[in-house]
Amino acid sequence: MADKKGTKPAATLPRPLYERELYRLQTELVKLQEWVRAEGARLVVVFEGRDAAGKGSTIKRVAEHLNPRVARIVALPAPTERERTQWYFQRYTEHLPAAGEIVLLDRSWYNRAGVEHVMGFCTPGEHQRFLHQCPIFERMLVEDGILLRKYWFSVSDAVQEQRFRRRLEDPTRRWKLSPMDLESITRWEAYSRAKDEMFVHTDIAQAPWHVVESDDKRRARLNMIAHLLSTVPYHAGPSPALELPPRPPATGYRRPPRTLQSYVPDHTAGLRG
Template identity: 75%
Template sequence: MTEEDEPPTAIPPTSAVARLSRRPYERELKRLQAELVAMQDWVQASGARLLMIFEGRDAAGKGGSIKRITEYLNPRVARVVALPAPTERERGEWYFQRYIQHLPSRGEIVLMDRSWYNRAGVEKVMGFCTPAEHRRFLAQCPVFERLLVEDGIMLRKYWFSVSDAEQQRRFQSRLEDPMRGWKLSPMDVESISRWEDYSRAKDEMFVHTDTSEAPWFDVEADDKRRARINMIAHLLSTVAYSQIPRPPITLPARPPAVNYIRPPRELVKAVPDHAATLK
């Protein structure tokens, strides 16, 4: 079951926007994924550095979008960064310090599933940082991002928006699905009662960090399929990549075995043939 699929007992989607049908979704997704591979080849060949930040409401579909973007990309070129809570030592560092080591190097793509914007969101709302630390972040973040852009990093920031009713539906669906129950954390549950607090924090964050050098792009995500298609298409439109021709590869003829006999299979600890038990 993929993320956009819901269990048979799931509550129907709440969005008034018609859900994008599966066939055109899958057709366009494959086309866009082929373009993502072409963009990856260009990034690697040109030595560009691409950094994507994914933020938004809990259950807004950030992870699903990241999964579709990276599905056919080379993990040695495109990597996902999803940091855990900071350690005690990291709490004593400059706030941005733990993120700097994960920035893309030459020829790399980095996708951040949550980022330094934790300070403007969950840390602000849940009281994990002081008001002074929050104010300092809002002042330093635009400067920090300007330095990244001036150094040549292509920074793309996406905020995934979801309605309160649709978020509630997705939480309920996760609660009823043993395969996805791990995606519903106590922090997610807490976000329900703090919906307006998160809204105010997001609005304040945008005021300070939606800059000309590093603008925010809002993704309407009540329909996950539309959100993925729209977000990927926008990303590709903002990167001036070009097709990089790949050198032709010809597979050589396999030479016959000479003076080699494979050891008997009985000497190997083989994996049991579970597939043979299936009807």
Template identity: 75%
Template structure:
């Protein structure tokens, strides 16, 4: 297994790539492009952290994350793709799917949440739907985050003992340990049917999360012919002279308690 990407290499390159993502965002906005990025992969493969790095400096009015919950009873009776299609971008927008319509080919297939007929229908319809999206001008990119069983187990254990991340462990996540090979077979069959020229899958080796984020973002940027959009220069206007406004007494407003003051008043423990 390769050594984890060093922080002194990761940090500067991530910053450079994030600055390019800002340029991509401005190009999408100015050109009226529509971009969809699908993040899929096993539980604990690093999809969420990659999405966070992509969106860290971007405008939430331009770039939106779609992370849909389980379908309602009404949604279960709809055309399967319907609730996902409602999340697609308009002109000048980017949508990142934190899991997507591919739930049907993964967790729903393995856990028995869909019938065999529904599953087969999905494998038939999905390439058709994606070809229609691409034909309509939508820029669709699909990433599969691949993690080894040993690394997944390590991350699950870390979450189990971390109260800040324990919420990430669901019963379905834990069951995925027992069904590792079932998920592998489901992923392989999904690729056979949906790795199409118009919308190919791109596999991200994510045993090293830092390298995975760098590789995924670099590939996304290289796959879209964006350019640096020159924005009109912005000049801060001079502050106008006072016009007689008098602020109400501070005692007339309810301020949040000064928790920071209590920290300043507490003696700080010296660290060696």
């Protein structure tokens, strides 16, 4: 199941249609969040895929209107020296959700099947051990009641290169581009083979992979969110009756003089249209 190579980019979804449907889906995500909290459910969503495939921007849209006390994004850095001596899955287990929580994994334990394997950061034996243990680990999570959803964002080589070039030219996105990302261009087929092998071992009935076509990021975000919502048996709970209380009458409070406080300068006053 190699990613597309040399294919024509998908037509971009019109922005008005995209924004309208995104808002509707994000409203449903809030209902899902409240159901998770009320039911004490535990939801883990794994986001994987090639560099510049659109994982990060999709995670932002998923989490945009959610309560950070309920839904949190986990994006782990490279393991420390101590973590390298632990059981491979150990540093991930501490980030799994408790009752009433959602965890969005911006990359996950699948680093070992992808970048670590392709770039030689793990031994062949460690890679094979991962492919053997990962389905067992995920079955244990599901058997314990965790809702586990796994998404692979698939992007063509042409679109990936376009996105890399935009990152190079945009100072606000430059941090997203690393030497490791650029290396992925020259190792396209190696990453394809690694992903195919990973799917053979880890696309299991209890925790299947769901592929998201992501040459058009707008379509990818909507498709992924809509699919996630369709796989969880959530329902909207009763909304508490909220009403703004009347403001009480003034009792003589006087604000201290503004000269006693330090204010942020009005940067916008010098802007010109």
